[in-house]
Amino acid sequence: MPQAFGDCVYDRERRELARRGAIVRCGPKLLALLDLLIDAAPRAVTKEEIHKAIWPGTFVTDATLTSLVAELRTAIGDDAKTPTLVRTVHGYGYAFIGAVARMLPPRALRAAFSMFHLIVGERDIALAPGENIIGRSPDAAVFVDDGGVSRHHARITIDAAGATLEDLDSKNGTILDGRPIQGPTPLPDGSLIVVGATALRFRIVATSASTETISHQER
Secondary structure, eight states: OOEEETTEEEETTTTEEEETTEEEOOOHHHHHHHHHHHHHTTSOEEHHHHHHHHSTTOOOOHHHHHHHHHHHHHHHTOOSSSOSSEEEETTTEEEEOSOOEEOOOHHHHHHHHTTEEEEETTEEEEOOSEEEEEESSTTOSEEOOOTTSOTTOEEEEEETTEEEEEEOSOSSOEEETTEEOOSOEEOOTTOEEEETTEEEEEEEOOOSSOTTSSEEOOO
16 A cells, blocks of 8 residues: 655555655665665664665675665655654664655545535535635635635645645634644644634545545554
């Protein structure tokens, strides 16, 4: 089952890494290192463990490992100075620190996404995969006819990890469960979103899809 982390999707069975929708060329040793770090997370993997797994029976210097880690960081869009996916444990080894979500095949994924709805008055709006704009603009996915609402007021993003809400620098802000949000914020079932004078209830509706449709790797 493909795994998502950062802006990457990694399909182990196909030995294929994609970033922002584009396939990244990766050698077998780079993917073997990625496998090792993800499987061990959140535990840090020692340099000795990595040497034995990637170069069994062969002597290689630490410089070779350092170079391979740098290639991996480039492939997945990580930065050694401010890492969000691969952390260096100085004098010890490396650890994968990114959140990993298991992704579904397309048909199951569509079924999972159909779980997410907004209730606005008597309207029940199913949210689509990707970005759903809330606002007064006619092209908004969730149109709200309210003078206190900006044309592009807020955004709900639906992805393999679930749903998040973000204010789009609106003039009156976006309120979630009684508090203004400052950045992308996870949406649990039953959340009350207020834009202008309009209340929207976020619901996760049960479907026939498996309860494991969307899940995070256990840490």
